[in-house]
Amino acid sequence: MARFTKIEVLQTMKNTGLVPLFYNSDIEVAKQLVHSLYDGGARLLEFTNRGDFAQDVFHELSLYVNSHLPELILGVGSVTDQGTASLYMQMGANFVVTPVLREDVAIVCNRKNVLWSPGCGTLTEITRAEELGCDMVKLFPAGIYGPKFIKAIKGPQPWTNIMPTGGVSPTEENLKGWFSAGAYCVGMGSQLMVKKSDGTYDYDRIKELTETSLSLIKGLRS
Secondary structure, eight states: OOSSOHHHHHHHHHHHOEEEEEOOSOHHHHHHHHHHHHHTTOOEEEEEOOSTTHHHHHHHHHHHHHHHOTTOEEEEEOOOSHHHHHHHHHTTOSEEEESSOOHHHHHHHHHTTOEEEEEEOSHHHHHHHHHTTOSOEEETTHHHHOHHHHHHHHTTOTTOOEEEBSSOOSSHHHHHHHHHHTOSOEEEOTTTSOBOTTSSBOHHHHHHHHHHHHHHHHHHHO
């Protein structure tokens, strides 16, 4: 079960402003990615449920993080049904992210007081998610909507917390657009998990980009 409370997860998302997300079927590669992100300053990560037997990789990764990086908050993304959400929570997921608004996922997460963040693309979906107890919605795919969408939503609903994901990159121009519009934090995947020319992950560069992103976010907020 979750080691961190919903409030602790939300506060870490707010404090760092960055939610790195990744998936790899090789547990050793996953561990190295976690260390690169952690060494770069990330304190919260989303493992995406995207491949066959992804739950097995997450299980081992969760045990590893608990033993070696106990202050790191590990959650799961790309969850599409309540059964999958329940399975990952049993393996220690501290938060659950879905690509769409799923009321069945809301029910099982709320039952265990675990933060869940649904992918929403309209004000109606956002409002329904909040009615179901959602503390922060995911704007997905954010690159299609753009920062102006967040600014427009924050007008009539300044209490709404939004995490844009998909289309976020580690550049000052991109991050400034999202945070100036009122983003609570940002989710960043492929733009952060860069690879070398041979197709393997560039762990040093990933660490560097994480540090840069966190520094830019801190500067933009101040």
